Amino acid sequence: MEYTISAGIIEDAKHNLLSRANFNYGLSRRITIGGGVEYNSTVITGMTMPFLNFSLRLGAGLLISGEYTYDVRFKGFLSYRLPHDLQFEFNYLRYKQDQRAISSNLLEERKAVLSMPFHGPHFASLVRLTVDQMILPRSRNFTTELLLSGSVYGVSANLTTYGMFFDPAHPYIYSTLSLGFRLPARISLTPRPNMILIMPGLSQ
Numbered sequence: 001m002e003y004t005i006s007a008g009i010i011e012d013a014k015h016n017l018l019s020r021a022n023f024n025y026g027l028s029r030r031i032t033i034g035g036g037v038e039y040n041s042t043v044i045t046g047m048t049m050p051f052l053n054f055s056l057r058l059g060a061g062l063l064i065s066g067e068y069t070y071d072v073r074f075k076g077f078l079s080y081r082l083p084h085d086l087q088f089e090f091n092y093l094r095y096k097q098d099q100r101a102i103s104s105n106l107l108e109e110r111k112a113v114l115s116m117p118f119h120g121p122h123f124a125s126l127v128r129l130t131v132d133q134m135i136l137p138r139s140r141n142f143t144t145e146l147l148l149s150g151s152v153y154g155v156s157a158n159l160t161t162y163g164m165f166f167d168p169a170h171p172y173i174y175s176t177l178s179l180g181f182r183l184p185a186r187i188s189l190t191p192r193p194n195m196i197l198i199m200p201g202l203s204q
Helices: none
Strands: 002-009 017-026 031-040 048-058 062-069 073-081 087-095 108-119 123-135 140-152 155-164 172-183 187-189 195-198
Touching: none
Parallel strands: none
Antiparallel strands: 002 017, 017 031, 031 048, 048 062, 062 073, 073 087, 087 108, 108 123, 123 140, 140 155, 155 172, 172 187, 172 195
């Protein structure tokens, strides 16, 4: 059994109150359930906000967790580690429309991350792909990020390519490249600014 209780005063003109009580109980080595209540005197749609949460581990590599706050939001998380350290993560977030507990005009967000590390005698690298979709009242934003990171013989490099698809007909895609050099006497050299490579014909 684990519990956390906290309270404080918000630094605003009215010195509103904020408190939160959270309890978690381990049903087994793989299942945890919990819940609690949060009080915020600034929320006009409901100062008292009860919530429930859980986490579940299936097998050696699958983890699922979630939390539901009444009249505010639901968020879920899934992580799955495949053979050879290939890892997949999925985050889901959904706000109740017209909620006032959290200052955000976001209605829903879906994010998926796929990552794979590589190791060798003299190098280490990571490839990570992130796909993110954000749903707002009047628009849907779709972004991607591809990270290629590596280090070999004291030289590290990071190449990150971003894609923003606010207008499907005219996507905006660009890359940033950063380098780092390890010098004698524990000195590190990182050239600035980063190199920016605009993909021709794909951005406006």
